[in-house]
Amino acid sequence: xxxxxxxxxxxxxxxxxxxxxxxxxxxxxxxxxxxxxxxxxxxxxxxxxxxxxxxxxxxxxxxxxxxxxxxxxxxxxxxxxxxxxxxxxxxxxxxxxxxxxxxxxxxxxxxxxxxxxxxxxxxxxxxxxxxxxxxxxxxxxxxxxxxxxxxxxxxxxxxxxxxxxxxxxxxxxxxxxxxxxxxxxxxx
Amino acid sequence: xxxxxxxxxxxxxxxxxxxxxxxxxxxxxxxxxxxxxxxxxxxxxxxxxxxxxxxxxxxxxxxxxxxxxxxxxxxxxxxxxxxxxxxxxxxxxxxxxxxxxxxxxxxxxxxxxxxxxxxxxxxxxxxxxxxxxxxxxxxxxxxxxxxxxxxxxxxxxxxxxxxxxxxxxxxxxxxxxxxxxxxxxxxx
DNA sequence: AAAGTTAGTAACTGATAACTAACAACCGGA
DNA sequence: TCCGGTTGTTAGTTATCAGTTACTAACTTT
Numbered sequence: 287x288x289x290x291x292x293x294x295x296x297x298x299x300x301x302x303x304x305x306x307x308x309x310x311x312x313x314x315x316x317x318x319x320x321x322x323x324x325x326x327x328x329x330x331x332x333x334x335x336x337x338x339x340x341x342x343x344x345x346x347x348x349x350x351x352x353x354x355x356x357x358x359x360x361x362x363x364x365x366x367x368x369x370x371x372x373x374x375x376x377x378x379x380x381x382x383x384x385x386x387x388x389x390x391x392x393x394x395x396x397x398x399x400x401x402x403x404x405x406x407x408x409x410x411x412x413x414x415x416x417x418x419x420x421x422x423x424x425x426x427x428x429x430x431x432x433x434x435x436x437x438x439x440x441x442x443x444x445x446x447x448x449x450x451x452x453x454x455x456x457x458x459x460x461x462x463x464x465x466x467x468x469x470x471x472x473x474x
Numbered sequence: 475x476x477x478x479x480x481x482x483x484x485x486x487x488x489x490x491x492x493x494x495x496x497x498x499x500x501x502x503x504x505x506x507x508x509x510x511x512x513x514x515x516x517x518x519x520x521x522x523x524x525x526x527x528x529x530x531x532x533x534x535x536x537x538x539x540x541x542x543x544x545x546x547x548x549x550x551x552x553x554x555x556x557x558x559x560x561x562x563x564x565x566x567x568x569x570x571x572x573x574x575x576x577x578x579x580x581x582x583x584x585x586x587x588x589x590x591x592x593x594x595x596x597x598x599x600x601x602x603x604x605x606x607x608x609x610x611x612x613x614x615x616x617x618x619x620x621x622x623x624x625x626x627x628x629x630x631x632x633x634x635x636x637x638x639x640x641x642x643x644x645x646x647x648x649x650x651x652x653x654x655x656x657x658x659x660x661x662x
Numbered sequence: 663a664a665a666g667t668t669a670g671t672a673a674c675t676g677a678t679a680a681c682t683a684a685c686a687a688c689c690g691g692a
Numbered sequence: 693t694c695c696g697g698t699t700g701t702t703a704g705t706t707a708t709c710a711g712t713t714a715c716t717a718a719c720t721t722t
Contacts, residue, residue, distance in 0.1 A: 291699085292699075312499070318679080326701095329681075329683095329701075329702085330700060333699085389588075389591070392583060393584055395638055396577070396637065398639065399636075399637035400497055434649075435631070442634050443630045443631075449586065450590075451586065451595075461622075461623040477668095477717095477718070483669080505709085517671075517672085518669080525711080
């Protein structure tokens with residue numbers, strides 16, 4: 287058994303939570319499953335976080351933050367067409383290497399929609415704020431709304447196609463930015 | 475108590491299941507909740523369907539089918555630019571009038587992704603087949619892949635923006651096809 | 663009106679969920 | 693060396709879940 291500081295442990299809980307929530311969603315993920323993945327007892331999670339929603343919130347925040355950072359880094363010093371290519375490449379690389387990130391994003395969107403519909407706006411406010419950071423991170427190098435919208439629209443389509451499991455050689459990918467052909471299926 | 479034929483009852487279960495699954499997802503929805511909405515006892519659901527996945531599958535199928543039909547009807551007799559407008563208008567109308575449909579679609583995508591990742595491809599195969607029907611329904615009047623891809627990409631972006639609750643006057647909507655500004659938030 | 667079928671329910675089961683309380687092991691410093 | 697705070701566990705509670713069993717009420721057929 288490895289002993290860590292509470293802060294370090296919280297960090298590994300967030301990572302584990304991201305993968306678990308990514309695959310099974312908020313309700314489908316038990317705190318037991320997260321604890322097992324971390325290698326810690328389930329009740330101890332409640333020492334590190336006040337409750338389950340707080341764990342999800344932390345995972346959600348981390349997920350958005352990572353994505354924004356990825357776009358910022360990929361487009362650093364580039365403008366227009368070049369920035370589009372750089373960001374698209376970076377995104378497809380992430381999807382291929384850690385498809386959980388994409389799944390987690392989609393889980394975040396549906397979880398927020400559910401919370402909003404139920405009258406709870408705390409999740410929604412956080413996500414909208416973080417989405418705007420993403421938006422700005424993309425729109426600065428792309429210099430304008432039109433390109434930003436198109437770029438993000440294609441991103442959302444890619445998310446969906448990967449989520450429902452179309453293999454890279456399928457014709458649905460034909461007219462999508464070539465490097466966006468995702469290299470593998472989602473397997474556990 | 476209204477007595478119906480099993481077939482009619484199954485139909486109302488599918489409708490109720492669509493709304494419940496739309497708001498709370500597969501795991502978040504109890505069979506009890508569906509039964510309550512239908513106005514029938516929970517055990518009786520298991521007379522009408524073999525198990526919970528079967529109920530979800532039926533709801534998922536209905537959801538995709540409705541969407542395909544909507545695009546087919548909207549674009550009937552139209553081509554190119556005109557068809558794009560007609561389909562976009564029809565879609566935004568649906569979103570405004572019954573936002574549950576949009577939510578259910580997103581729930582379907584994440585549920586399928588989860589099932590695929592867990593090695594169960596039965597859901598995935600069904601959804602990919604139905605997605606291709608949607609694809610074809612759009613690509614016939616649009617006469618080509620490029621336009622189809624763009625149309626669907628914008629659709630997915632709209633789904634996401636509505637899901638996370640951006641109000642219609644927000645700047646994220648600025649460069650999106652004007653009629654696509656969705657007229658209200660998601661409320662229960 | 664008897665015989666058979668279909669629609670529906672009440673009461674329960676074993677499993678699993680989130681969360682709590684009480685205790686134990688570790689570790690740096692006086 | 694013992695002391696106090698931090699890291700962790702074991703044992704337990706209460707609630708809810710999907711699914712089953714055993715039954716009743718209403719309609720159809722003969």
